[in-house]
Amino acid sequence: MPVIQVTLIEGYDEATRRKLCERLTDAAMASIQAPADAVTVAIMEVAPAGYMRGRMPKMPGAPVPPPAALCLDFLAALEARELDRAKAMIAPDFQMTFPGGAAFTSFEDLLAWARPRYQRISKTIERVEEALLGEAVAVYVSGTLQGERPDGTPFEGVRFIDRFETQAGVITRQEVWNDMGELGLSLS
Amino acid sequence: MPVIQVTLIEGYDEATRRKLCERLTDAAMASIQAPADAVTVAIMEVAPAGYMRGRMPKMPGAPVPPPAALCLDFLAALEARELDRAKAMIAPDFQMTFPGGAAFTSFEDLLAWARPRYQRISKTIERVEEALLGEAVAVYVSGTLQGERPDGTPFEGVRFIDRFETQAGVITRQEVWNDMGELGLSLS
């Protein structure tokens, strides 16, 4: 039955404030067995001239670009082979781990590894979920894969899950699991 | 730079209140690019005689058992083959999906499926993360598998990830991905 009140400096856009309200509601519901209806969230906005921390006026922090949207955008760029666009979304120490433990730091290496495995591959995304980790946010994307093997055999409905780690608006890490091997669709 | 104040009826234990404070901090940090240090959370506890919603006094809702702990406990029960203990943690419509899409609703069916695949299997858990979904919480558990194949060949370091969905203190769904197939360790 909690009431959650947030004192926030003026200047955040509506989408950011709504997202904050949703996440605070979720935080309460995950902690206390309350019906959603019993959780009230209100943001009290304060003018900059009426806000001080450490005896200093403050400016609103930058809104955090939604990590889920970032990762979906990244997957779309990769599927479209727009590598430059994808590169703009990753941290300098970005790292990828694929089924079987294959690890890459460059998209070029990844593509070389993938070439003998499938001619074409795309994702049907069923679920995108965020786990908040303090400074970082993990984004879990799951669904099914479809495509064509090098010999032209099509495949579809292959379960996959990706875990991304994002921080400060970029992706620092991607890990991939799928059923390609289980279904005899991998190289091994 | 937000200050988050929660008005809460008295009676929640310390662990629940601390967890709530952490989750609210995470909710703010995931929404606004603020250093952790700039996020203050305070719970103002209110005596039952000073709390009304709908012109009716209220009691504290039950604390929600931490979903992460529930899922780890479930995995431990399963690994120890304590099926009754595991059954006490699942919802009536509980469903499991394993690599290759194998779906089960009973542990007995699962064990029958697993028997020809490995003699012994256990998990080294590296990461447990919660994604808050409103009424439900998804718990992602990942790490590596080790064990022995039916012919006695040992294996280890096999990447896995489990996604659980929990609601109202029980597990409603488990989905599993791993590299067994990719590494030629599956039946297929």
Place this chain on the structure above:
Amino acid sequence: MPVIQVTLIEGYDEATRRKLCERLTDAAMASIQAPADAVTVAIMEVAPAGYMRGRMPKMPGAPVPPPAALCLDFLAALEARELDRAKAMIAPDFQMTFPGGAAFTSFEDLLAWARPRYQRISKTIERVEEALLGEAVAVYVSGTLQGERPDGTPFEGVRFIDRFETQAGVITRQEVWNDMGELGLSLS
């Protein structure tokens, strides 16, 4: 010595907010023996993008038309024999009870009952008071009656009191007491 703070979604007009402040002050003064001066009320208005209950944005509820004004308006319409105007202010199950227990649901029946009792009657209103009943509000109107009996004899200064019950902007019930009988001015 209470401070009363109301978190309210933006969009209520000034009159509604002032009325709310007055009623909250009265609620405090009626409960705690504090001088008016010690009661502070402040309404913190929150933008719709910063307000959620049940994880859903909310709109301001409609302001409640002041029940006292509604009842005075109704009495004026009735005195002016503007029956259509009066009918627009009553609920479908509206009921009137007059001295001696005479009960009516239509104005026409009421007028037929009144015709042999007085040629002309009007009210001098001295006091209008509201009792808040949760969903409903009772309005008490009292003062004196003046008019002319059927035989032309004038009368004045006859004490009366009306109790109205209002809900959701309409009148559901009217009860009337007066001294007409006591003073030998009634039919009986």
Place this chain on the structure above:
Amino acid sequence: MPVIQVTLIEGYDEATRRKLCERLTDAAMASIQAPADAVTVAIMEVAPAGYMRGRMPKMPGAPVPPPAALCLDFLAALEARELDRAKAMIAPDFQMTFPGGAAFTSFEDLLAWARPRYQRISKTIERVEEALLGEAVAVYVSGTLQGERPDGTPFEGVRFIDRFETQAGVITRQEVWNDMGELGLSLS
């Protein structure tokens, strides 16, 4: 959808705090067309060492004895002819007005006036409602009268309404209307 938070110095008993919560809920519901369920009230109690107004510590004001209970108690005392008990509940300038405008300041005068009117009279109370007037509270008591006329004729079901005005724990004024005259039960 208002949240009402009251900052109150510690020390008020539970009944007073609950009553305050109810009255604040009523104040909101009478002003804004919100379902009761959408009104949350919370009293934040503050230790005396953490409360100052006018740079001075404060003590909790005396709770106001519920005016409705006071008036019912007064009526019971009067009906039982416990005049001393009734006198302890009235202000020095207490005044009563009865049907026909008969006004009294002493119970003895009232009883002298009533004696030729009825041998015995008692009230069946159907409704007690408070109207908050700032410093004062009006209490409306209504229902029916039953008793015996001086000649032994019984009567019952006679509609009555009393309006009391209370302030600072005592009754300052009582006004009475009833259907005795209308029903030919009065002297006139």
Place this chain on the structure above:
Amino acid sequence: MPVIQVTLIEGYDEATRRKLCERLTDAAMASIQAPADAVTVAIMEVAPAGYMRGRMPKMPGAPVPPPAALCLDFLAALEARELDRAKAMIAPDFQMTFPGGAAFTSFEDLLAWARPRYQRISKTIERVEEALLGEAVAVYVSGTLQGERPDGTPFEGVRFIDRFETQAGVITRQEVWNDMGELGLSLS
């Protein structure tokens, strides 16, 4: 680690609100050994229609002209011999006390007393500090004096301190101490 929230009626200018935030921060830091960074101040501004004390709407009080600026302005006016300007800044019962206990209520008397002491004198101000006294504010100004004695001998670096008392925008009192006597620069 305190969070200080001020509910303030709308209408104070930015400078006043910033000054208030600074002073509240100082009040916390002087009372609790907290790093400045741990003190958050937020002013929640409330529209006049949403503010009542004593069941009456309120207007913002006049901002208090900063006492330090007032006293510096007064010293400048005096040094420039703009006596009318200085007179506009003092209360009717203004009083000055100078080294040796010389007390004056008029600038003319002061100047007569000063004439044989120095031909010319001016202040180098090093520090201006305010002590808040409730209704009044004391302003301490200290630094060094320089000038010329009647015989033309120059002097400089002579320590002085002035204490002013201000209230409601005017100066009620000035007290002066300095090292003129100690250094053999006074008449005595």
Place this chain on the structure above:
Amino acid sequence: MPVIQVTLIEGYDEATRRKLCERLTDAAMASIQAPADAVTVAIMEVAPAGYMRGRMPKMPGAPVPPPAALCLDFLAALEARELDRAKAMIAPDFQMTFPGGAAFTSFEDLLAWARPRYQRISKTIERVEEALLGEAVAVYVSGTLQGERPDGTPFEGVRFIDRFETQAGVITRQEVWNDMGELGLSLS
């Protein structure tokens, strides 16, 4: 007309909380021309399990020993020639400046300087005022001196003022002005 609410972790003693309330009242009164009566301060105490900054629980900071009391205590120790007690109240870089600009860092040097000036000296303290400077607090002590000159001549009523600077519970600096020179009581 401000309401000042402080969210504070539980555990500060009553004296500290009262002092904080007084200082916050003063901060408001010095900024806004409000009567003291219109300033309400309330400290909402929060249990440690319900308080987090930077996603970490916090402990109450140490209360700051009242700077005014510290300086008076220091003056008493010095007057009683309890040099060890006085030394315990000063910072390592403590510095004193006396009339004429005489500067000392050790009490022994100070006493050597004072010996030829007066045989005995004591203070009558009339006023102690604090100016809050963020991390530091300046304390102004003023009144009159009395004592005996080396030749046995008594003196009294000599105006003095001391400015102390304190930080983190110790005195970092003392500056002294008085009328000894002006009155021909100094050596010069």
